[in-house]
Amino acid sequence: MSNLELGFWSFPVLLIMVFMRAPIGLSMLLCGFAGWYFAMGGNPNVLLNKLKSETYSQFSSYSLSIIPMFLLMGQFATLSGMSTALFKAAESFLGHRRGGVAMASVGACAGFGAICGSSLATAATMSKVALPELRRYGYSGGFSTATLAAGGTLGILIPPSVILVIYAILTEQNIAKLFLAAFIPGILAAVGYMLTISIYVRLYPKSAGTRPPQPMSERWAALGKTWPVLMIFGLVVGGIYLGWFTPTEGSAIGAAGTGLVALLSGSLNWSVFRDSLFGTARTTAMIFFIVLGAGFYNSFLALSGVPQYMADWVLAQGYSPWFVLSIILVFYLIFGCLMDSLSMILLTVPIFFPVISAMDFGMSPEHVAIWFGILVLIVVEVGLITPPVGMNLFIINAMDRETPMSETYKAVMFFVGSDIIRVIILVMFPAITLFLLPA
Numbered sequence: 001m002s003n004l005e006l007g008f009w010s011f012p013v014l015l016i017m018v019f020m021r022a023p024i025g026l027s028m029l030l031c032g033f034a035g036w037y038f039a040m041g042g043n044p045n046v047l048l049n050k051l052k053s054e055t056y057s058q059f060s061s062y063s064l065s066i067i068p069m070f071l072l073m074g075q076f077a078t079l080s081g082m083s084t085a086l087f088k089a090a091e092s093f094l095g096h097r098r099g100g101v102a103m104a105s106v107g108a109c110a111g112f113g114a115i116c117g118s119s120l121a122t123a124a125t126m127s128k129v130a131l132p133e134l135r136r137y138g139y140s141g142g143f144s145t146a147t148l149a150a151g152g153t154l155g156i157l158i159p160p161s162v163i164l165v166i167y168a169i170l171t172e173q174n175i176a177k178l179f180l181a182a183f184i185p186g187i188l189a190a191v192g193y194m195l196t197i198s199i200y201v202r203l204y205p206k207s208a209g210t211r212p213p214q215p216m217s218e219r220w221a222a223l224g225k226t227w228p229v230l231m232i233f234g235l236v237v238g239g240i241y242l243g244w245f246t247p248t249e250g251s252a253i254g255a256a257g258t259g260l261v262a263l264l265s266g267s268l269n270w271s272v273f274r275d276s277l278f279g280t281a282r283t284t285a286m287i288f289f290i291v292l293g294a295g296f297y298n299s300f301l302a303l304s305g306v307p308q309y310m311a312d313w314v315l316a317q318g319y320s321p322w323f324v325l326s327i328i329l330v331f332y333l334i335f336g337c338l339m340d341s342l343s344m345i346l347l348t349v350p351i352f353f354p355v356i357s358a359m360d361f362g363m364s365p366e367h368v369a370i371w372f373g374i375l376v377l378i379v380v381e382v383g384l385i386t387p388p389v390g391m392n393l394f395i396i397n398a399m400d401r402e403t404p405m406s407e408t409y410k411a412v413m414f415f416v417g418s419d420i421i422r423v424i425i426l427v428m429f430p431a432i433t434l435f436l437l438p439a
Contacts, residue, residue, distance in 0.1 A: 003039045007304025010035050014297075014347075024343040025290035032296035039303055051296070058295045059288065062248060063169050068284040069251030070160050074116040075276040076258035078125045079267045082229050086111040087129045089222040096213035099201035101137050102147045103194045105130040109151030110190040111226070113158040114233045115258060119341070119384055123152025123392045127399045138209025142407025143200065145400050146385075149392040149408065150193055150415035153381045156341065158186035159237055160251065163341055163380070166291070167373045170349050173366070175247040176240045180436045181370045183237075185378060185426060192418040200414050207411075228261040287342065294346035301350060311354045321359035322427075325372075328352050329379050329423065336383020340391055344380050352376075363430065370437070371430045375423065382419045385412050 010031045017027040033047065040046040058064075077083070090104035090111075097103065105126060113122045127148045134144040156163050159179035168175045201208040214222075236254040240247050262268035301307060314324055336344060356372050357365060384392045387409045397405050426433055 003304040004306065004309060006035055006038055007301050007306035010297075010300070010304075018339065018343075024339065024347075025286075025293035028290075028293035028297040028347065032293065032298075032300045035297070035300035035304065039300065050299075054296050054299060055292060058292055061169065063165070063175070064288070064291070066165050066175070066248045066251045067162055067287060068280055069248070069255045070162055070165070071118070071283050072276065072280045073160075073251065073255040073258050074118050074121050075279055076255065076262045076268070077112065077115045078121065079262045079272055079276065082115065082226075082258075082261070083108065083112050083125045083129050085222075085225040086229060087126065087133070089219075089226045091133065092214045092219040092222040095137075095211050098210065099197040099208045101130075101134055101211065102139060102143065102197045102201075102208065105134070105147055106151040106154070106190055106193045106197070109148070110154045110158055110186070111229055113152075113155035113186075114160075114237075115229055115254065116155050118162060119153050119156035119381070120391060120395055122155030123149060123395045124399070126151060127396050131400055137211045140204075140207040140407070140411075141400065141403030142409075142411040143204070143207045145393075145396045145403050145408040146411035146415060147193075147197065149385045149396045149412055150196075150418075152392045152395070153384050154186060154189055154193075156381050156384070157182055157189060157377060159183060160247075160254070161377070162287070163345055163377060164373070165247070166342065166345055167349060167377065170346070171353055171369050171373065173369050173373065177366075177437055178370055178373055179237060179247070180241060181374050181433050182377070184432055184435060185374055185422070188422055188425075188432075189378075189419070192422050193415060196414050196418040200411070228258075232257045232261070290342055290346060294343075294350075297347070298350040307351050307354045310351060311358045314355050315358055321356075321361050324355065324359060325361075325375075325427065328356070329375060329427070332376060332379040333382060333386075333420075336380050337386045339383070341380040341384060344383070345376070349376070361430070363434075367430070367434050367437070371426075371433050374433050375426060378419065378423055378426070382416055382423075385419075386416055387412075 014027055014031045036050055037047050087108040090107035094100040094104045109122050109126050116122050159182050164178050168178050232254055236250045239245050240250040361368050393408055
C-alpha cells in the first residue's frame with residue numbers, strides 16, 4: 001500500500017475511533033503512530049525518533065505559552081465578579097425592553113468573552129448569573145437556555161480567543177491580525193443574536209416577561225462597575241494592536257490584570273488561587289495533548305502527500321473557489337454537530353488550508369488565510385449550539401435540569417439561523433472581516 005493510500009485510509013479509521021468515543025487526541029496520536037510505522041516500513045526506531053522530535057517541536061513553540069495565560073485570565077475573570085457586573089450593567093439598560101433580559105445576557109456574554117477566550121467557560125459562568133434573573137422575570141426555560149448557549153459562543157470569537165491562537169499557529173499567521181479581524185464579526189454576532197431575540201419574543205410573546213425600567217443614575221452606576229473589563233480588554237487587545245507588546249506578553253499582562261482585580265475585589269485567596277492554577281493546568285494539559293496528537297497525525301498526512309494531492313485534485317477539476325469554500329464550510333457545519341471545535345480545527349485545517357491557499361479569491365494570501373480562519377471559527381462555533389452534540393447546550397442543560405433538552409433544541413435553531421445568515425454575509429463581503437487590518 002502506498003503512503004497516499006495509507007493517508008486516505010487513516011480518515012475512516014480515525015472517524016470510527018472518534019464515534020466509538022475514544023478521546024480525539026488519543027485517536028489522532030494512534031493514527032499518526034500507525035501511519036508513520038507502516039510508511040517507514042515497520043521500523044520502530046524511526047517511529048520513536050519521530051515521537052521525540054515531534055513532541056519537542058510542538059511544545060518548544062514560544063507562541064503556545066499564550067494558551068495557559070489566556071486560560072488563567074479566564075479563571076481569574078470568573079472569580080472576580082466581572083460576569084455579574086457585566087450582566088447587571090447590560091440588564092439596567094436593556095432589561096425593561098421586550099426580551100431585554102435575554103439581550104442583556106448576550107451583551108454580558110460578549111463582554112465576558114472579551115476577557116475569557118473560552119466558549120464553554122463563558123456559557124457556564126454567565127448561566128450562573130443570568131439564569132436566575134431570566135426565571136425571575138418569566139422567561140421560558142427553553143428560550144433562556146438557548147439564549148445563554150448561543151451567547152456563550154461569543155467567547156470563542158471575540159478576541160482574545162484560544163481557538164484563534166491555535167489556528168494562527170497551524171497556518172503560521174499573525175495572531176494580532178487575526179484578533180483584529182475577529183472583532184467586527186464578533187460584534188455582528190452579538191447584534192445578530194439580539195435581533196434574533198427580538199424576533200423570537202414577538203413570535204412567542206409568552207416566552208418572555210418584562211421588568212420595570214431602572215433610573216438613569218442606577219444605570220450609570222452599574223456601567224461604572226464594569227471598568228475592570230474595559231481596562232483589561234483595552235490594555236490587552238489595544239496594546240497588542242499598537243505594538244506595545246507581543247500577543248504572548250499581552251496574555252501574561254491580561255492574566256496579571258484580572259488576577260489583580262480578583263485580589264482587590266476580595267474574591268482571591270490562596271485556596272482560590274491554587275484552584276485556578278490547577279484548573280488552568282488541567283485544561284492546558286488537555287489542549288496540549290490534543291495538539292500533540294494532531295501534530296503527529298498531521299505530520300503523517302504531510303508525509304503521505306494527502307493535503308497536496310487534495311489541493312492539486314481540486315484545482316484540476318476547475319471548480320470555482322467560491323464553490324469549494326462553500327463545500328468546506330458546509331462540511332464544518334455538519335461535522336461541527338459531532339465533534340468539538342478544537343478537534344475540528346486541528347484535524348481539518350492542515351487538509352483544507354492548502355486547498356484554499358491554492359485558489360484565487362482576488363485577495364493577498366495573508367488576507368485569504370485570515371478571512372478563511374474567521375469563517376471557519378464562526379462555522380465551528382455554530383457546532384457548539386447545534387444538536388445533537390452541541391457542547392454549550394449540554395453545559396447549560398447541566399445547570400438547568402428543569403428544562404427539557406428538546407425545548408432548548410427548538411429555541412436554539414433561531415440562533416443557528418442567525419449564524420448561518422452571518423456566515424453568508426461574511427462570505428459575500430470579505431471586506432467586513434478585513435476592514436480593520438492595516439493596508
